[in-house]
Amino acid sequence: MQVKSPQQNAPVALITGGARRIGAAIARHLHAQGMSVVCHYRHAKEEAQALKDELNQLRADSAEIISGELQEIEKLPKLVTQAEERWGRLDVLVNSASMYHPTPVGTVTPEQWDALFASNAKAPFFLAQACAPFLAKSECGSIINMTDANVDRPREDYPIYCATKAALENMTKALAKALAPLIRVNAVAPGEIYCDEPSSVAVLSGGIRETLLKREGQVDDIAKAVSFLIFDSPHTTGQTFVVDGGETLVG
Numbered sequence: 001m002q003v004k005s006p007q008q009n010a011p012v013a014l015i016t017g018g019a020r021r022i023g024a025a026i027a028r029h030l031h032a033q034g035m036s037v038v039c040h041y042r043h044a045k046e047e048a049q050a051l052k053d054e055l056n057q058l059r060a061d062s063a064e065i066i067s068g069e070l071q072e073i074e075k076l077p078k079l080v081t082q083a084e085e086r087w088g089r090l091d092v093l094v095n096s097a098s099m100y101h102p103t104p105v106g107t108v109t110p111e112q113w114d115a116l117f118a119s120n121a122k123a124p125f126f127l128a129q130a131c132a133p134f135l136a137k138s139e140c141g142s143i144i145n146m147t148d149a150n151v152d153r154p155r156e157d158y159p160i161y162c163a164t165k166a167a168l169e170n171m172t173k174a175l176a177k178a179l180a181p182l183i184r185v186n187a188v189a190p191g192e193i194y195c196d197e198p199s200s201v202a203v204l205s206g207g208i209r210e211t212l213l214k215r216e217g218q219v220d221d222i223a224k225a226v227s228f229l230i231f232d233s234p235h236t237t238g239q240t241f242v243v244d245g246g247e248t249l250v251g
């Protein structure tokens with residue numbers, strides 16, 4: 001479904017972690033489909049402002065940015081209200097923000113556990129809860145949670161990150177049940193994605209892992225999957241769309 005309504009009436013997506021990498025690709029893609037976008041960021045203020053300028057140049061008054069530390073759970077309802085008030089509607093939530101760092105067993109602190117779970121599982125739930133009343137009024141009310149293709153084969157150095165993504169995947173099904181029939185809730189589970197930055201997963205894990213398709217996953221591969229679930233899959237809810245080039249079938 002291509003959205004062609006006038007700007008004021010365009011559906012609105014809130015994308016957490018939307019200033020950079022996969023989140024920014026999702027924002028660009030949904031914007032190209034005619035949505036207005038509210039890109040949440042935490043530290044990446046310059047990237048967020050540049051993305052806002054880029055999108056508003058393409059279409060006036062179509063992009064906004066909003067900042068916040070998602071571990072501050074009590075502030076999430078306000079963040080959602082601010083996003084909704086920008087254009088008086090909210091149609092889509094993409095929970096893309098995520099913490100990713102190794103936590104080898106024997107070194108882990110309770111603070112690391114809490115930070116990873118707060119960012120990757122608790123915040124997506126409370127954002128979904130705060131967004132739900134707005135999304136329920138939309139004709140295309142939809143939540144997309146970004147999980148991980150490797151959730152069923154957790155990496156030994158990343159036990160907590162993997163557990164947060166398993167929690168989020170399970171929560172996707174529970175939210176799909178709880179919010180039906182007005183809101184669809186799905187997950188997109190990327191394999192290793194090439195983000196063209198020194199901090200990318202590829203560097204952290206020591207190189208692009210092998211895939212059946214013999215190509216590097218790109219941020220646009222993920223954005224297209226998100227867009228498909230929002231616009232072109234109206235009979236899908238509670239599902240996880242794995243986009244990994246077949247990585248999880250290798251080895």
Ligand SMILES: NC(=O)c1ccc[n+]([C@@H]2O[C@H](COP(=O)([O-])OP(=O)(O)OC[C@H]3O[C@@H](n4cnc5c(N)ncnc54)[C@H](OP(=O)(O)O)[C@@H]3O)[C@@H](O)[C@H]2O)c1
Pocket residue numbers: 016017018019020021022023040041042043044045068069070071095096097098099100119146147148149189190191192193194195201202
């Ligand atoms: N990249 C991959 O290969 C890959 C593979 C599997 C799954 N995924 C999943 O796909 C999604 C997007 O991946 P990505 O690589 O683009 O993510 P990312 O760069 O690791 O993180 C995206 C953004 O999340 C924000 N963030 C993290 N913790 C936050 C917190 N506590 N409060 C507020 N913002 C916070 C950061 O915003 P600021 O920079 O503004 O601080 C960051 O830029 C994530 O959910 C990730 O787990 C990615």
